[in-house]
Amino acid sequence: MTGQEAATQGAVQDSGITVRVESFVGPLDLLLHLCRTNEMDLSRLSLRTITDQYLTHLESVRFQDLETAGSFMVMAATLIYLKSKLLLPANPDDADEVLDEEGELLKRELEERLREYARVKALGAWLAEREAEQTLIFGRTTAELPPPEDIPLEDLSVHLLQRAMQRLIEDQKRRVPREVEPNPLSVLERMSEMLELLRSTWSLLFSSVAGPGRLRAEWVVTLLALLELVRLGQARARQAELFGEIVIERNAVSVREPARDAEPAPGESAPDPQAPHLQAPHPGPLPEGERASAEPGESLNA
Amino acid sequence: MPELIDVVEALLFASDTPVEASRVQEVLDLDSPAAARDLVDSLRRRLDAEGRALQVMEVGGGFRLVTRPEIAPWLVKLARSRTRSRLSRPSLETLAIIGYRQPVSRPEVDAIRGVNSDAVLENLLERRMIRIAGRKESPGRPFLYETTREFLVAFGLRDLADLPKVEGELIVPELAETAAAQLTEPPPEHEETAAADDPAEQDPGSGGDRVTASS
Numbered sequence: 001m002t003g004q005e006a007a008t009q010g011a012v013q014d015s016g017i018t019v020r021v022e023s024f025v026g027p028l029d030l031l032l033h034l035c036r037t038n039e040m041d042l043s044r045l046s047l048r049t050i051t052d053q054y055l056t057h058l059e060s061v062r063f064q065d066l067e068t069a070g071s072f073m074v075m076a077a078t079l080i081y082l083k084s085k086l087l088l089p090a091n092p093d094d095a096d097e098v099l100d101e102e103g104e105l106l107k108r109e110l111e112e113r114l115r116e117y118a119r120v121k122a123l124g125a126w127l128a129e130r131e132a133e134q135t136l137i138f139g140r141t142t143a144e145l146p147p148p149e150d151i152p153l154e155d156l157s158v159h160l161l162q163r164a165m166q167r168l169i170e171d172q173k174r175r176v177p178r179e180v181e182p183n184p185l186s187v188l189e190r191m192s193e194m195l196e197l198l199r200s201t202w203s204l205l206f207s208s209v210a211g212p213g214r215l216r217a218e219w220v221v222t223l224l225a226l227l228e229l230v231r232l233g234q235a236r237a238r239q240a241e242l243f244g245e246i247v248i249e250r251n252a253v254s255v256r257e258p259a260r261d262a263e264p265a266p267g268e269s270a271p272d273p274q275a276p277h278l279q280a281p282h283p284g285p286l287p288e289g290e291r292a293s294a295e296p297g298e299s300l301n302a
Numbered sequence: 303m304p305e306l307i308d309v310v311e312a313l314l315f316a317s318d319t320p321v322e323a324s325r326v327q328e329v330l331d332l333d334s335p336a337a338a339r340d341l342v343d344s345l346r347r348r349l350d351a352e353g354r355a356l357q358v359m360e361v362g363g364g365f366r367l368v369t370r371p372e373i374a375p376w377l378v379k380l381a382r383s384r385t386r387s388r389l390s391r392p393s394l395e396t397l398a399i400i401g402y403r404q405p406v407s408r409p410e411v412d413a414i415r416g417v418n419s420d421a422v423l424e425n426l427l428e429r430r431m432i433r434i435a436g437r438k439e440s441p442g443r444p445f446l447y448e449t450t451r452e453f454l455v456a457f458g459l460r461d462l463a464d465l466p467k468v469e470g471e472l473i474v475p476e477l478a479e480t481a482a483a484q485l486t487e488p489p490p491e492h493e494e495t496a497a498a499d500d501p502a503e504q505d506p507g508s509g510g511d512r513v514t515a516s517s
Contacts, residue, residue: 025391025392025395025417026415068417068418075416116414117414117416123398123401123468124391124395126466127457128391131389131457133458134456134457135386137370138369138373139359139366139368140315143316143317144315144316145317145318158434
């Protein structure tokens with residue numbers, strides 16, 4: 001409301017040219033104010049008066065931002081352009097200002113925009129009054145009732161949904177991704193890994209345990225783990241040729257016991273083409289657990 | 303068994319949004335919305351006759367139970383706060399444009415106001431006075447805005463037809479040439495308003511006069 005008060009105040013004092021200009025929300029607002037103070041008919045603008053006054057005011061306007069400043073400037077340019085089109089030199093007795101066809105059109109458009117803005121401004125004032133009246137009336141703003149089970153879709157605009165989504169995304173962004181250091185390799189862990197694998201399969205390939213990356217550290221740790229297992233008698237290792245694949249087999253005697261609770265784990269006993277072949281010569285009947293654990297290999301083979 | 307009229311009072315008391323006549327009908331198992339409206343009307347008369355602090359108000363397509371304005375000073379005291387956030391002048395003017403021309407895009411609002419309305423629209427969206435109604439099939443496919451029910455409630459309007467009549471249409475400047483031709487003719491009534499008007503409930507005194515007088 002301060003803007004409007006300022007405007008009306010200005011209208012009262014404005015015999016000179018002192019107005020609190022910063023309260024104008026746009027060039028049309030300023031122009032409208034000038035028309036009012038000059039008691040000018042909105043469909044018969046006097047370009048000379050209005051342009052001069054507009055430019056005078058423009059000097060004292062403090063713009064909020066570049067864009068607003070731009071819109072004031074565009075209006076100034078339009079006014080100056082129109083004024084330059086006035087065909088005859090100013091005649092104080094003659095109220096009519098003669099323009100060429102284009103100028104006339106431009107002027108009419110400007111007048112129409114002004115009238116339009118005047119209507120909007122009046123409606124804004126009307127709404128302000130309604131709003132003021134409503135501040136004297138109090139009603140419930142939050143329900144006593146539990147919220148309905150179905151979401152009222154008619155009140156959900158795309159904008160609200162989009163905003164909610166954006167908030168979620170922002171929240172997500174704020175969570176800085178955590179750097180996860182890979183666990184340092186440990187011989188002990190590799191040993192138990194291999195034992196675990198050997199529970200569900202008869203034999204492993206060294207390369208599949210060491211991982212596909214062929215990292216030197218991996219290979220070293222895996223080899224050390226294997227040697228340790230062999231030393232402890234928990235696994236056997238065979239290498240058919242120099243630099244060839246090392247086949248790791250379970251040492252049947254020692255692994256039998258932990259194998260009792262073994263479950264078929266198809267993922268881990270995975271592709272090992274040599275496995276069935278190696279299995280075959282294994283002597284004697286298998287305990288239950290081991291038979292179960294051998295199945296994945298067989299089904300793969302079939 | 304409570305009387306129906308008492309139940310209506312309770313419904314309006316408990317609800318945070320305006321209760322439509324059809325909703326009253328549904329809850330009370332009445333024959334028609336008109337019967338519901340009759341009940342609400344008799345409740346209104348009863349509250350008025352007894353000079354109660356509450357009144358029935360018709361806003362946003364439904365009914366609300368609200369305090370009478372005379373009670374406001376005590377309520378302000380109770381709240382220990384005088385301030386209720388009000389909308390700025392640019393916001394109100396933008397709302398006026400949207401109220402009359404909805405659905406309307408930002409470029410159209412900008413053209414009428416002569417300034418960029420981005421921040422104002424954002425604020426109005428934030429306060430749920432307007433919402434996005436879709437996109438306009440024009441270059442850039444700008445959003446279209448329309449007013450919400452909260453807008454009607456905030457300004458105590460039954461519906462959009464409650465907005466005052468304006469002298470002539472609210473015209474986008476692009477169309478100004480056709481408008482110029484109409485200028486000499488007597489101002490036509492605002493079409494939307496005229497179409498949706500309920501003559502019995504029209505209040506020509508407050509709105510129309512003021513608008514024409516000030517332009």
